[in-house]
Amino acid sequence: MLNDTQFEIFEWHPAYQSCQRFFLDHAQHEAMVQAVAAFVNICLPFQWQDSPIVNSTIYNPPPAGPGPYNLPYPRHTNNHAPARTSAQSIPWVSLIPFIRRLVVTGFDKEGILHGFFGDEWKKGVGPLQECERRNYLFAAKSVGWAKVKYQYDISPNETVPFMKPLQDVKLEEIEGAEKTWSQWLAMEDWMLGPRSVDIDGSPPRHNSAPDSVL
Incomplete structure (x- = not known):
């Protein structure tokens, strides 16, 4: 839904x-x-x-x-x-x-x-x-x-x-739950909005520490 x-x-x-x-x-x-x-x-x-x-x-x-x-x-x-x-x-x-x-x-x-x-x-x-x-x-x-x-x-x-x-249980139901669960895990890690994971699953570019900290 x-x-x-x-x-x-x-x-x-x-x-x-x-x-x-x-x-x-x-x-x-x-x-x-x-x-x-x-x-x-x-x-x-x-x-x-x-x-x-x-x-x-x-x-x-x-x-x-x-x-x-x-x-x-x-x-x-x-x-x-x-x-x-x-x-x-x-x-x-x-x-x-x-x-x-x-x-x-x-x-x-x-x-x-x-x-x-x-x-x-x-x-x-x-x-x-x-x-x-x-x-x-x-x-x-x-x-x-x-x-x-x-x-x-x-x-x-x-x-x-x-x-x-x-x-x-059908396979599509499990796969849908897995996708939504991953979204929840992202929520727990504050990986939202500009920090959200790309569609292909790669992490956002700005997730690394700033140069001034390194």
Whole structure:
């Protein structure tokens, strides 16, 4: 998604909203989705103890402030929120935690993603799945198993029960991750802008020490 010159965010967003509505109105109430969610230990919106969201007809504004994944997933909403009007958006429910959990447990299969997010899943959540698969590769390369698991735990009650190596990996996916990882390493070394490595991989000319220092 990040490197695709054809990606258009304003075309993507309606598809993502369609996935949200399908997930809230239909998928979370299906036995298959409930079984998968139980197996990978993540609560569906209608199961949230504080302000459960059973469908997309009630408007609940997002909570203030960020919601790190290593903290309880932000589910505190306004119990007295007004009914949604046509000018308002659907309830704010991020699909990212569910995509992440499916990726790390090896359940991000086409059939499961279709069951969770509907017919427009490839356009709506496909780009996010691609990013999360790459993030999982980066996490595994960065730290050990325990710290990777910690990053994917949501709360004490919704820890990751198991993790699997990335499933159904294609060569182009690995090569794309390698290229992006190299860009991150360049970022760590401040090899950016005028200091960035040339396209052919050769280091910048001004990387050597100035004559006055030699």
